[in-house]
Amino acid sequence: MTNDELSKAYEPRDVERRWYAFWEERGFFRADPTSDRPAFAIVIPPPNVTGSLHIGHAFTLTLQDVIVRWKRMQGFDTLWLPGLDHAGIATQMVVERQLSREGKRKEDLGREGFDTRVREWKEQSGGKILNQLRLMGYSLDWQRERYTMDPGFVRAVREVFVSLYEQGLIYRGQYIVNWCPRCGTALSDLEVETEPVPGQLWHIRYPGADGGEGVVVATTRPETMLGDTAVAVHPEDERYRALVGEKVVLPVLGRPIPVVADAFVDREFGTGAVKITPAHDPNDFQAAQRLGLPSIDIMDDHAVLNANAGPYAGQDRFQARKGIVEQLQREGLLVKTTPHQVPLGHCQRCHTIVEPRLSPQWYMKMAPLAEPAIAAVEDGRTRFAPAKWSKTYFEWMRNIRDWCISRQLWWGHRIPAWTCANGHTTVARQDPSACAECGNRDLAQSTDVLDTWFSSGLFPFVTLGWPEKTRELARNYPNDVMMTGFDIIFFWVARMMMLGLRFMGDVPFRTVFINGLVRDDKGEKMSKTRGNDVDPLDLIARHGTDAVRFTLTALAAAGTDPSLGEERLVGYKAFVNKLWNASRFVLMNLQGERAASYAFSELPQPSRWILSRLQAVAAEVNAALGEFRFDQAANALYHFVWDELCDWYIEIAKTYLADPAQAPVARAVLLEALETTLRLLHPILPFVTEEIWQRLPHEGPSVMVAPFPTPDPAKADAEAEREMAALMRLVTAIRTLRATYEVEPRRRIDVTLVAPGGGGAAAAQAELVRALARLERLDIVPQDADRPQTIKQPVDGMEIRIPMAGLFDIEAERARLGREREKVQAEAEGLRRRLENPQFVERAKPAVVAESREKLGALLSRLGQIAGLLDEMGAS
């Protein structure tokens, strides 16, 4: 290969598509259950079929891919199985919206027609997000792709439902549910978002049936009064004692209802008298159960008042509210109206105000399932990372309530329950032909479907083949890691824990890593509705996939919500380009020859240094990824590549490359450093690393399946690191002096280094110092007489001396020394105070005390020197 093939700037576009196809064709993504390598499996949070890739997916999935690629390179047989969620309510909404654009409703198609329509739509659009996952470079095992409505899931869902029913953990009951009048279905508690809404508290008089004053109740929802079956007061409330047991007349409808006493009433709130509407309020429902009161449902599926609402039948709930309030006012029964903030439930999907409604639904008993799921985290079979999330998990699990699993939707897993003509219920794995109880053959299957999370909750084992006893199940369950956002800990993680323990007898995964939620550069949560979301595909089109991946990885500090600003992304794009150009440099210098062999101990110090640093970085990256500290891994690599490899070693190597005697070994070191770095970076930057790696002399078909670097102790060289650090401090100090006095960059100057100890690295690498600091002469002397008109700058016990003659601005030096003196004085003062404190000397660690003494000594001697220099200048 010639360098002509490498463009000056990295061009991600064609590179990415090419390598992804290459990896996939070679089967690198595939897990092999017959492998004798250790297994590593990770559960993907299956995106909705309706969905397209948003930044939240890109964030969590990039981190997952980093882990997967890392583990694969470490030699694990890794399984990262792609899947899609049928997303019942969300998908139904999308398809209904499509229909509505065609001027149709789902009822026009009928249930079967609608079902077909959804399946068709899934076929054409379900692949969209999967292709987007490919564009991101994710190394998913595509041959094992699953879908929560595929035949295996249908069977598994049935098995789980029937089995839980048989165990008494699924039951049917009539309670108050959260009902979305727009979606026309019940919702679980988790699908309801409570938000305070400014409302009013209406005080309404219910006159006595005996013609007396009756009682004034306070309500935020006057329309529900049509379903009132009592008024309740506190049993010990003196104000109403006489009324208990009497009747009052429900306004509008004129129905007499009793005044009852129940301790749940808060005497302080409103008037202390509360209307009881058992069919439309959970509290009232419970009170009605206790007190034996009837329930009157006044609304239909879409919150339109029904025949029980008398004159308001046929009106929408809010329209009716208005009419009722006006009527009460006309009739003089509206005592007063006060503003009042009301916490109101909204449908998570369509944001319609949820109506509490009495309705027959299917429930899953949660307490018996939660108990082992709590224990499994307590005893560490599953651990949360960061650990704080276990608190959130426990909090919810310990206060868990039964889960309403039935939905009145058309899209989803049908509930395997049939009702016969005699009203008996049959729940069965196979479609029954006769009632299990009475043999009646006139059966109708429930029209309800299951909450989408019912099937998602089975994901970790059904995707491995359950209920069959497959190799995959034996090998990969429990999965090793589950990574997701905290927003679905309850929806998904908790339910996988409960169902996994129930049906597999073990936890579904060993570690749950919770990542933050991506925010914009102002810290706001990104969402379409806010209009501040960024499209990851747009970002990759403009900056390249690797830059996007690196940005997301570098942002992933444990436990924080990352803020994604475009500036940051541009910075990491530059990093990818930097890596590209460093590689170009190495490739240009390889000259097609085979890498020379070398003995590490005989390498020049800078070469030992860069290789030693490389071992440290390898150790750091491995440790960081092991703890899910993605930011640390990314930063360690960023700084190694940019600050050490590029800014120092490549510059140093230029001098070696110019010398035919040193060039071959330098090339070998450069190549080794680059090749190892590419392997370290590959999990984060898969494309650019492959593109470069393939151009290097290499073994194996792909960097993707090359071994992940581990630190080689034989190449750890503490002495070289120490010496090089000193050398870099020296060069930097000289450069700083040059910059301070505005010495032209091109101009070569003479420097004398007074080094009583011999000069160490500076002496050994004098040539390098000259090259890096752009010196004409570097004289290293053990001592030197004081010379006037000389800049003196201490560094590591040595002193840099540069003659001022014709070079330096004396005023500038005076000012600089003045500033330095202030700083040094302040620091020395602090140290002196500390050392004068006998308790510090006595109790602090000896090393800390010694260090302080040493530092103070150095500071004081520098102060003396500064004073001398200033004197000298004053004199001159």
Next chain:
RNA sequence: GGGCGGUUAGCUCAGCGGUAGAGCAUCGGUCUUACACACCGAGGGCCACAGGUUCGAACCCUGUACCGCCCACCA
């Protein structure tokens, strides 16, 4: 009403017992033959506030103030 988290350089964030770091932005200087998506330098912070523990606190404890999130059936 409960619970959790945050408050560190202009911005976005690391650090979590030995008197502060990064990226970007800012300022000055450079086309030094890999890279101007670059190079070489510089400036910038009483680590929200008040107490306490400690020889020593951004870091541990207590409280306060803002900000954010989650959970919650007071009409």
